[in-house]
Amino acid sequence: MHLTLAQLRTFERIVRLGSFHAAAQHLGLTQPSISQRIHELEEILGAALFVRRGPKISVTAEGTALIAYADRILQTAQELSDRFRTRNPLMGLLRLGLTETFGLICLPELLRRLETRYPSLKTSVQVGDTATLSRLFNEQQLDVAVLSEPDVADDVKREPLGTNELSWFVAPDSNIALGALSPADLCAHHLIIPPPPARLYSTAMRWFSQAGVVPQRLSMCNSLSVTIPTIVSGLAVGLIPARVMEDKVANGEVRRLNVSPPLGGHRVSICYQDSDSSAGLQEVIQLIRELVASYRLFI
Numbered sequence: 001m002h003l004t005l006a007q008l009r010t011f012e013r014i015v016r017l018g019s020f021h022a023a024a025q026h027l028g029l030t031q032p033s034i035s036q037r038i039h040e041l042e043e044i045l046g047a048a049l050f051v052r053r054g055p056k057i058s059v060t061a062e063g064t065a066l067i068a069y070a071d072r073i074l075q076t077a078q079e080l081s082d083r084f085r086t087r088n089p090l091m092g093l094l095r096l097g098l099t100e101t102f103g104l105i106c107l108p109e110l111l112r113r114l115e116t117r118y119p120s121l122k123t124s125v126q127v128g129d130t131a132t133l134s135r136l137f138n139e140q141q142l143d144v145a146v147l148s149e150p151d152v153a154d155d156v157k158r159e160p161l162g163t164n165e166l167s168w169f170v171a172p173d174s175n176i177a178l179g180a181l182s183p184a185d186l187c188a189h190h191l192i193i194p195p196p197p198a199r200l201y202s203t204a205m206r207w208f209s210q211a212g213v214v215p216q217r218l219s220m221c222n223s224l225s226v227t228i229p230t231i232v233s234g235l236a237v238g239l240i241p242a243r244v245m246e247d248k249v250a251n252g253e254v255r256r257l258n259v260s261p262p263l264g265g266h267r268v269s270i271c272y273q274d275s276d277s278s279a280g281l282q283e284v285i286q287l288i289r290e291l292v293a294s295y296r297l298f299i
Contacts (some may be wrong), residue, residue, distance in 0.1 A: 003041065005077055007037045008073055009027070009074060010023060010041075011066065012067065012265070013027060014057070015063070018057075020038075022034060033220060037286060045062070049062060053074065058256055094122070094143055095143045095144075096145070097127065097145030097146070098122060098125070098126070098146050100244070101241045101244055106171070106297060129194065129222070130147050130197075130198070131197035144270065146161065147269055149267055160267065160268070161289070161297075162298025164244040165205065167235070168257040168265045169255065169256055170255050174237075176237070178258070181258065182260060183213050191217065191218050192239065193225055193239045194222050194227075198222065204239050219236060227297045228244070243295075243296070
């Protein structure tokens with residue numbers, strides 16, 4: 001015998017309405033059916049849930065503990081039903097995949113706006129490299145994703161947001177020359193980039209390879225938020241999306257290097273499953289577009 005939602009709903013209604021009779025009327029069932037459900041639930045749990053004194057009942061200590069679980073399970077079941085009936089992720093759990101550039105600069109404001117409009121919304125946010133997020137998206141573990149050079153299935157809807165400009169940055173007191181630097185000039189310094197399969201890694205290595213040189217001292221870190229202090233402290237030269245470092249350049253915390261040939265950037269897109277394109281999902285997509293434009297995130 002397995003615990004069922006019907007048993008939990010019956011239990012919850014008895015507790016809330018105060019009697020088996022009231023619960024039976026509310027659920028449109030006979031009182032013997034209500035009693036049978038509670039009997040089965042007590043057998044499954046191995047605990048008495050009510051103390052019966054004639055027509056009056058009171059909830060046992062075990063029953064009091066159960067009501068909190070029942071409320072959560074029933075709420076989750078309702079959210080699940082609403083989510084798939086409406087095909088609207090804003091009715092339950094919104095699963096987002098984001099580049100670190102968007103996450104560092106725009107995510108707090110995106111969550112604030114969603115909270116204002118949908119105070120009961122839950123979010124699951126995955127921030128990471130394109131390879132990981134593309135895989136999660138192709139496995140349909142994400143509802144919408146902001147991806148650099150996405151590697152997603154052909155039937156996925158992709159809308160361009162712009163180009164995430166890239167550049168090398170150093171501490172302001174670095175002895176690296178101010179003039180244009182070639183890959184050969186830079187490869188002699190201590191460099192820090194994300195590890196493979198991150199797009200930043202492949203872009204950096206291709207830039208050096210095309211010049212016929214190999215970095216002599218290459219460190220790796222998979223987090224921009226950890227890499228940035230490493231650069232600021234003067235420990236390494238880092239390849240970072242330019243927009244992420246804009247304020248630090250303006251404050252004199254880092255210096256942007258002038259390199260030739262230029263690194264260019266990564267084309268960024270919003271990705272979502274076209275078959276699941278509900279009005280709610282389109283609202284999220286529009287919010288992302290607005291934030292990208294407001295924060296001048298991409299060029």
